[in-house]
Structure formats: C-alpha cells, structure tokens
Amino acid sequence: MAQSLHLRAVGQVETESRVLESLNYKNSFETFNNLQIEAQHISIMLLDQGYLESDLLSLEKQTDSSYVASYRLGTLYTNARIYFTADFNNKILKLVSASITETYFEIELAKLETALQLLNTEIANNGDPFSTLQLTNIKKANGLLTANLKIEVKEQRTIDTIIVKGHDKFPKAYVRRYLKLKPKQPFNLNTIRRKTAALDNLQFASQIKEPEVLFTKDSTLLYIYVEKQKSNTFDGFLGFGTNTETNNIEFNGYLNLNLINTLNYGESLRLLYKSDESDQKTFDVKAKLPYIFGSPLGMQVGITIFKKDSSYITASQVAKIDFQINPKNSIGLGISLLTSTNLLNVDVININDFQTTFYDLSYHYTNLQRHDRLFPINFLFEITGGLGNRTLKNTDETQSKFELNTFKIFNLDDRNSIYTNINAALLNSNTFLDNELFRFGGINSIRGFEENSLLANLFGVLNTEYRYKVTNSLYINSIIDLAYYENQSLATQSKLLGLGFGFGVLTQAGLFKLNYSNGSSEDQTIKVSDSKVHLSLTATF
Incomplete structure (x- = not known):
C-alpha cells in the first residue's frame, strides 16, 4: 500500500504562518506531483488574498512522508485604485x-478580477463584443494597488441585417415598430434580448x-426566432330562462368571431352578432390595422347596429x-358618429331620431400570461373619454361620456386565483333619450339578468370569481356580481x-363554459324561476 505524503506551509514569521493555516489548503496526498501542485496553488490563494508580493521560497523534505513549503508573504494589499480615461462610461x-x-x-x-470581467461584458453588450480590458502601469505602495484601465477598442458593431426564422411571414413593421429593432442600431445584446x-x-x-x-468580417447578422400562434377565436353561447309573463322557456345567444393576423400584417377583425330574449339584435364589426404604411400609427374602424324590437x-x-x-x-384618438331612428309610427316619450358626434381619447393596457391556456390574459385596462354634440329636432346639446373596462387575475398559487372585472360608463347630458342610454346586463355584464335589459346613463358593474383549477384544463368558479346604476330619465337608482x-x-373543440346565476335588486328578491343558465364555447384556430 502506498504511503501518504503530508504538506505543511509555513511563513517567515509566526503571523505569516497563521495566515497560511487559515487558507485551509489540502495537506494529504497520494503522489509527490499532487503535493507540488497544491504548493503552487497556495501561492495563487495568497495572491487572491491580496499578498501580491508573496513567493514560494522552498519545498523541502523533512521525513520520508512529510514536506514543508516556506513562503514569504510581504505586504497585504486590500484595495485597488483604478484610473480611467474621461470617455469611459x-x-x-x-x-x-x-x-x-x-x-x-x-x-x-x-x-x-470579477469586476473587470463584468466591465468587459457590459462593454461588449454595448456594441463592441470584441473589446478587451487591460491593467497597465501597475504600482504598489502603502498597501494600495494602483493601475490604469485601458480598453483595447475594436470597431463598434451595429446591426446590419435582421432575419426572422420560424415565421417567415412575420410582419416586418412589427420588427421595426413593435420591437423597435432596425439596421444601423448599435449592437447591444442585452437590449436586443429585452426587446424580443x-x-x-x-x-x-x-x-x-x-x-x-452571426459576426462576419464586415457585418453583423441578428437572428430572431419566432413561432406563429393560433390566435383566431370563435365564441358563442346559448342561454335559456323562463319568461315571467308567459312561463315559457326562452332561448338567446350570440356568435363572436375574432380573426388575428390572418393576412400576416398583424391586423385583427371582430364580427359579433347577438340576439337575446328581449327581441334585441346587435351586429358589430371592428377592424384594427397596425403600423399603416410602416408608420408608428395604426387605425381602428368599426360599425355597430342595434335594433330594439320594432321600437328603434x-x-x-x-x-x-x-x-x-x-x-x-x-x-388612441378618434371620432364616433351615433345615429338613431324611431321605427314607431307615433311619437314615444324618450325615443326620438337624433345624431351625436363624439371626439374620443382612449388608453389601453394589456398584460398576457401565455403559460396559462385557460386564462391567457392576466390584466387588461381600457378607458375612453369623449366630448360631443347631440342634434335632436334641430336642437344641439353638448354631451360627454366616459367608459372603463378593466379586469385583473390575482394568482394565489398554481390552482387558486381571484378574478375581478370592473365595467363602468357615464353619459353627461341635460336631457336623455332611451335610445342613447347605455344598455347592460347578461353574461358579459352583471350575470343573473336578461341580456341588455337595463338602461342607464351611469352604471358600474363589479364581477368577481373565485377560481379553482381542478386540472390544467378544468376549473370551477363562484359568481358574485355587484352593480349600481342610475337612469335620470326615469328618476331611478338601484343596486x-x-x-x-x-x-x-x-376540450379539443375549445373552452366550454357553463354559468348558473340568479339576480336580485333592492326591491326584488332572488327567485329560482328567474335563474339564468349560460353555455358558451370559445374555439381557437
């Protein structure tokens, strides 16, 4: 069996020996070669400690199995003062x-040493990936190391070509305007990663x-890897409830089609048709065209037609x-034109022909949580304010309106979350017509009430759900909705x-949802016969 060799490191004085003992070096070896390597490694550890003048003086054999390494430590340097030129960042x-x-x-x-590595990385990320840092004119005096910091500058790199891989038809305007990446920009890898x-x-x-x-001799090629996602949705629901007057079951529903980036320009198109239990029909078309002609501006256009039975x-x-x-x-900055026609052959109080023009200012914020297939949007905030003028029987009246739509998902853990949604609107005017008031109620508003059955010039709806994920594809939820509204034309207020x-x-067909809800007001208690059951299916393709 081979005999183990032992190493002991000593200094020239007792204080130096104590420093060497504190290094916790290895002292037992199978071979003399390994023992020599450790003796050299102790020298490196001394340099790291700040003993820049330290030296291995000797390595002597004491007995057949023991060796003594003698070191001179010299002055301990604890700090460094590094001089730099005026143009350093x-x-x-x-x-x-x-x-x-x-x-x-x-x-x-x-x-x-760690600091110099970090500085070199930052300089590379700021457009000069081939630069190097050097310390020159190194001096030691009174426990302080001084040196000059020199940057060996190569030619600063700029982005010459941007190549999108994986989605060859990715809209070019989104690279320039959305990601804000374009040729001739200084190359900065950290900035590029943050933008992409x-x-x-x-x-x-x-x-x-x-x-x-990819760096070549005279150019820099940036490769962005993008994958096209299924983003088109088809949404619909079927609702049914008991008519309190006829005691018959009535059905209602809607179809909602959203097409996104179908033409590979980043455009979106929404088509909505709704027919509800109050003999109301809604047809809504909206289109959004981003970055028109490669500019930073986009355009949104739309038309909505609402028909109330045979009234207007x-x-x-x-x-x-x-x-x-x-x-x-x-x-966004826009204009909206509202025109209403009385379909009845006789004049009806609060239903008249009118035309209103509004000039609107809006703000929109969206934050996705793409990892969640059930709830891909975590936070949405949209607010719109407008000033306008209503023309009624050759009489003009100034109006203003405000609309708020926002929701947020608070993720408590992987399975539990709380969903909150606020939808509110206000119309300011001296007089009001029924056919210009906001209509709300139903599955996309306060649940437990008929679709668009409530009229208001001011309303606020708070939707809340406690959601529990049984699996990644199944969840159950509670429904607690609160609302307040005012209708000045009828002098009513209600909670x-x-x-x-x-x-x-x-499912493979899409997200299937079922909601059972019941509504009540201050003067009407909950009745089981008034319950609403809503079924919906949202398919993504």
Missing part, C-alpha cells in the same frame, strides 16, 4: 464600485428561443388613430346583486 463603473471620482474608482482587491421578450405579449406569435448573432334602430360608426407606446401600452357558480373545461 461612468454608468458601467457604478456596477462594480461605489467609490468613483472623475479620474479613478476604488474597489476591494479581492473583487477586482416583448414577443410574448403578442397573441399571434411568440419567441421560440433567445436571439442569436341605432347605428354607431367609429374611426380611431392609435399609437403604440410600447408592447403593453397604447393611446343589483348576481350570485351563482360555473365551470370551464378545455
């Missing part, structure tokens, strides 16, 4: 030092992997220019409550 230096003057920065010597991360806030595309860069028909036309501030925020429960299941 002080913002980068703040990453490594809290003591910075106009000509030098100070740092603990033990942290100097915004791809995950798009509904029709996502990032497959981190961007990559109202048409709303909207045109808006919007500006994308960043991937999550946008603002509403909707209670119920539901579930949702993700």
Whole structure:
C-alpha cells in the first residue's frame, strides 16, 4: 500500500504562518506531483488574498512522508485604485464600485478580477463584443494597488441585417415598430434580448428561443426566432330562462368571431352578432390595422347596429388613430358618429331620431400570461373619454361620456386565483333619450339578468370569481356580481346583486363554459324561476 505524503506551509514569521493555516489548503496526498501542485496553488490563494508580493521560497523534505513549503508573504494589499480615461462610461463603473471620482474608482482587491470581467461584458453588450480590458502601469505602495484601465477598442458593431426564422411571414413593421429593432442600431445584446421578450405579449406569435448573432468580417447578422400562434377565436353561447309573463322557456345567444393576423400584417377583425330574449339584435364589426404604411400609427374602424324590437334602430360608426407606446401600452384618438331612428309610427316619450358626434381619447393596457391556456390574459385596462354634440329636432346639446373596462387575475398559487372585472360608463347630458342610454346586463355584464335589459346613463358593474383549477384544463368558479346604476330619465337608482357558480373545461373543440346565476335588486328578491343558465364555447384556430 502506498504511503501518504503530508504538506505543511509555513511563513517567515509566526503571523505569516497563521495566515497560511487559515487558507485551509489540502495537506494529504497520494503522489509527490499532487503535493507540488497544491504548493503552487497556495501561492495563487495568497495572491487572491491580496499578498501580491508573496513567493514560494522552498519545498523541502523533512521525513520520508512529510514536506514543508516556506513562503514569504510581504505586504497585504486590500484595495485597488483604478484610473480611467474621461470617455469611459461612468454608468458601467457604478456596477462594480461605489467609490468613483472623475479620474479613478476604488474597489476591494479581492473583487477586482470579477469586476473587470463584468466591465468587459457590459462593454461588449454595448456594441463592441470584441473589446478587451487591460491593467497597465501597475504600482504598489502603502498597501494600495494602483493601475490604469485601458480598453483595447475594436470597431463598434451595429446591426446590419435582421432575419426572422420560424415565421417567415412575420410582419416586418412589427420588427421595426413593435420591437423597435432596425439596421444601423448599435449592437447591444442585452437590449436586443429585452426587446424580443416583448414577443410574448403578442397573441399571434411568440419567441421560440433567445436571439442569436452571426459576426462576419464586415457585418453583423441578428437572428430572431419566432413561432406563429393560433390566435383566431370563435365564441358563442346559448342561454335559456323562463319568461315571467308567459312561463315559457326562452332561448338567446350570440356568435363572436375574432380573426388575428390572418393576412400576416398583424391586423385583427371582430364580427359579433347577438340576439337575446328581449327581441334585441346587435351586429358589430371592428377592424384594427397596425403600423399603416410602416408608420408608428395604426387605425381602428368599426360599425355597430342595434335594433330594439320594432321600437328603434341605432347605428354607431367609429374611426380611431392609435399609437403604440410600447408592447403593453397604447393611446388612441378618434371620432364616433351615433345615429338613431324611431321605427314607431307615433311619437314615444324618450325615443326620438337624433345624431351625436363624439371626439374620443382612449388608453389601453394589456398584460398576457401565455403559460396559462385557460386564462391567457392576466390584466387588461381600457378607458375612453369623449366630448360631443347631440342634434335632436334641430336642437344641439353638448354631451360627454366616459367608459372603463378593466379586469385583473390575482394568482394565489398554481390552482387558486381571484378574478375581478370592473365595467363602468357615464353619459353627461341635460336631457336623455332611451335610445342613447347605455344598455347592460347578461353574461358579459352583471350575470343573473336578461341580456341588455337595463338602461342607464351611469352604471358600474363589479364581477368577481373565485377560481379553482381542478386540472390544467378544468376549473370551477363562484359568481358574485355587484352593480349600481342610475337612469335620470326615469328618476331611478338601484343596486343589483348576481350570485351563482360555473365551470370551464378545455376540450379539443375549445373552452366550454357553463354559468348558473340568479339576480336580485333592492326591491326584488332572488327567485329560482328567474335563474339564468349560460353555455358558451370559445374555439381557437
């Protein structure tokens, strides 16, 4: 059996020997070669400790199995003062030092090597990936190391070509305007990664992997990896309830089609048709065209037609220019024209022909949670304010309106979450017509009430759900809805409550949801016979 060899490190004085003992070096070896390597490694550890003048003086054999390594430690250097030129980026230096003057920065010597590596990485990310840092004119005096920081500068790189892989028809305008990446920009890898991360806030595309860069002798090629996502949706529901007057079961429902990036321009188109139990019909078409002609501006246009049995028909036309501030925020400026016609042959109180023109300002915020297939949007906030003029029987009246639609999902853990939604609107006017008031109630408003059965010039609805995920494709939820509304034309104010429960299941056909709810007001208690059952299916393709 081979005999173990032992190593002991000593200094020239007792204090140096104690320093060597504190290094916790290895002292037992199978071979002499390994013992020599450890003796050299002790020298490196001394340098890391700040003993820049240390030296291995000798390695002597004491007995057949023991050796003594003698070291001279010299002066202990704890800090370094590094001088830099005036054109050095002080913002980068703040990453490594809290003591910075106009000509030098100070740092603990033990942290100097790591600091230089970090500085070199930051310089590379800011457009010069081939630069190197050097310390020159190194001096040692009174326990302080001084040196000059020199950057060996190569030619600064800029992005020459941007190539999208994986989704060859990805809209070019989104690279330039949405990601804000274009040729001739200084190459900065960290900035590029931060910008491409915004791809995950798009509904029709996502990032497959981190961007990559190919450097050639005279050009820099940036590769972005994008995958097209299924983003078109077809949504519909079937509802039924008992008519309190006839005691017959009545059915209602709607169809909602959303097409996103079908033409590979990032455009979206929404088509909605709704027919409800109150003999009301709604037809709504909206189109959004982003980055028109490659500019930072987009356009939204739409038309909505609402028909109330044989009483009146109202048409709303909207045109808006919007500006994308960043991937999550946008603002819009637009005009809306509202025209209503009385279909009855006789004059009816509060139903008249009129025309209103509004000039609107809006703000929109969206934050996705793409990892969640059941609830892909975590936070939405949209607010619109408008000033306008209504013409009624050759009489003009100034009006204003405000609309708010926002919801947020609070994820308590992987299975439990709380959903809150606020929908509110206000119409300011001296007089009001029934055919210009806001209509709300139903599955997309306060649940437990008939669709669009409530009229108001001011209303606010709070929807809440406690959601529990049974699996990644099945959840159950509670329904607690509160609402307040005012109708000045009828001099009424009321508070509403909707209670119920539901579930949702993700099937191969899409997301199927069932909600059972019942509503009550201050002067009307909950009746089981008035309960509403809503079925819906949202298919993504």
